[in-house]
Amino acid sequence: GDSVTQMEGPVTLSEEAFLTINCTYTATGYPSLFWYVQYPGEGLQLLLKATKADDKGSNKGFEATYRKETTSFHLEKGSVQVSDSAVYFCALRQLTGGFKTIFGAGTRLFVKA
């Protein structure tokens, strides 16, 4: 079945460091891919998405590119801030039978001042 694998956390970075959180997926066909962020005590918020191969999603300085050849959707940010500390979830949704969004286990990010 479909699945999403994320790098294990926690990831601890200093402010202004470069961030990469790896995400790979297994799926048939051409799913849509998402990154969600969960701040402490809150629900998940959509951070960015990509719906087809080579699409780049971007928001708030974060970027991820849909790479079909490597089945990856890695999240990157050039300069993290303390306010980016949160849990990040990679997810996929199939376009058919599309009620099921498959989530990765989440990666916790800590950013130190």
Add this chain to the structure above:
Amino acid sequence: NAGVTQTPKFQVLKTGQSMTLQCAQDMNHNSMYWYRQDPGMGLRLIYYSASEGTTDKGEVPNGYNVSRLNKREFSLRLESAAPSQTSVYFCASSIDANTEAFFGQGTRLTVV
């Protein structure tokens, strides 16, 4: 700007007790979902409702029931709570099956 509202935010139950988690959305979305979040496992779909009047099982439906009361409201019921149901529960909604979901703030449930 309420979005998706869940009640309660926290609950402690004894094994065997029952309770209903409430969820309401004000975005006129057709589809609604209940997920549970457990450490190291991401989110898993319990039940969903594609549209008003329909409900279907997700990945982990055992021990739960749902009701789509109207377009706005989608409740999750635990008839006889078990410690394995200790989790954080999230309600979500989307315009339809192929658009991104918007999440509520979650209900932290502990069953002792």
